[in-house]
Amino acid sequence: MSGNASWLDLAGQFPTPPYGAEALAWLDRRFGSARSQVLSGNLTGRIRPAQYDADSLLELFDIEGEGHCFTARAHEWARFHEPQITGGLVHFLGQGDLEVQLGRCLAFYRACARCSGGEARDIDADDVIDWEVIEEEPTLREHGASGRKRVERGRIDILVEFKLEDGAKAGAAVEAKFDHTLTPGQLRKYSAHLEDEREWKLEVAPLLLVTRQPEDLRSDKLWQSVTWWRFMVAFEREIGRFDCDEFRRFRRTIWKASYGQ
Secondary structure, three states: OOOOOOHHHHHHHOOOOOOOHHHHHHHHHHHOOHHHHHHHOOOHHHOOOOOOOOHHHHHHHOOOOOOOHHHOOOOOOOOOOHHHHHHHHHHHHOOOOHHHHHHHHHHHHHHHHHHHOOOOOOOOHHHEEEEEEEEEEEEEEEEEEOOEEEEEEEEEEEEEEEEEOOOOEEEEEEEEOOOOOOOOOHHHHHHHHHHHOOOOOHHHOOEEEEEOOOOOOOOOOOOEEEEHHHHHHHHHHHHHHHOOHHHHHHHHHHHHHHHOO
């Protein structure tokens, strides 16, 4: 063969082995998808993976901040469910001296305001003359129809309320979900309770449904659906100097209960 000859010239010099066309067609249908061809071809060898950069994650979680809960170990001795999580949060919000309690409740309120996506009143410690944090605030509504009375009962998981120097009230409410779902009209019932009994101005009150995955709340426009991920990131940025080792470890446990990590 001369140096200028093409290898294609060899094709006619050798007999082509027989093959079954139907079998080849079946094989192509079974394994010849475009995805498999792309992943097994030379294209992926030409793509250079981006170099990993942890700066964005560090900024998102503020991990390098003083006393982040990711530095603590989660509780491993039990699997925590909704009542234990919400009860634990209320416990820690009401623990410590008065300055610490107020600081934690304000941190909770501000984290809710960060996540609400709406308007919320700015509150400083000097504006507050009294406050309370409540676990499972009972709600009650009575309806009369065709001579029959129907009573709806419920409980708001976490409620924080402040009485301010100007006589106004401000607060935030959280309905927490892990493995359970909302019942029809549940959030509307809670809104009516907060407006009628607590006398809140709901247009400036952060009302959150906190779940593992966001839910569609177009039928309850006063409430905002946020993930535990988003809420915990916001709270971590607000807690500041009012933290402690036990509270930090409990928040780490909430992450584990929410996402298994």
